[in-house]
Amino acid sequence: MRDNRSAWSAPRVAQNYLHDEGLQAPEKAALALVGDRVHNRPILDIGVGTGRTTAALRAISSDYVGVDFSADMVDACRIRHPGVDIRQMDARDLSVFPDRRFGLVVFAYNGIDYVGHADRLRMLAGIERVLADDGWLLFSSHNRAVRVRRPWALSLLRQVNPPMGKARRLAGWLVGIARHLSRRPFEQARPDHAIVNDDGENFRFMTYYIDVASQRAQLERAGFGPAAAFDLHGRAIGPGETAADSAWVYYLAGKARA
16 A cells, blocks of 8 residues: 555554564454364464564464564564564465465554555455464454544644653654545545554555454455454454454454355
C-alpha cells in the first residue's frame, strides 16, 4: 500500500517496538483454545517485528520461523533472539514453504492491514496453502466499527511525544496533520472494508479496516472455517456483535473442512 513499506522501514519505527514482549490477552485467549492441537507443531510467525511473540510461541514449539519484510525489524529480532530462524520475507510470497507445512500461523499486530485489498487476499491464500489441514491461523485486524481519530483532534496534541517539551509536541502534531493531508486523498471506503490514514506512528500509514462480520466472511471465502473473534480484553465476540469499543479484533480460524 502507498508509502507503508518505507514507513515501516524507518529506523525510529523499529525502535518503538523494541521493548514490547509477550502475548496480549486476546492472543492468550485464542491460543488457550487450540494449545493442545498446536503443541510441538511447526509455527510461522509473520510480521514478527522485533520479536514480541517469539519467546511465547517458541515455548509452544521449537519448530519456529519468524518473518518480516523490514530489514531493521529483522535485525532487531535476531539480536533479541540469537540463533532463532528469523527471515526477511514478504508475506505476499510464501513460496519458499511447502504446502501444509505449519500447524499454526500467527500474523500479529495487525500486520495484514498494511497492504491493499488484493494483496490481503493474496496473503490469506498463501497462508491457507502453507497451513496444515488441521492447522490454525491467528491474526489481528483494525476494527471498522471504531471511529478513527483525525490529526487535528486536541487529544492527539497531548499524546504526541509526551515526554518532550510543548514546542516539540506542537511540532509533532503539525507533522501529523501534514502527513494526513497528503495521504487523505488515497483513503477508500468500500462496502466490506475501508483504507484509512489513521493515527498509527503519527499518521505514517494507510491502514485497512474491516468489521467483524466482513472479516469472518472474507476468511470463509479464502478457504477457512468459521472464525472465533476476540476483543482487546480477550473476550469472545459473538455473532452479530461489533466490538465497537475494541480498536483491534483478533481472529482464530482453522481450515474449512471438506
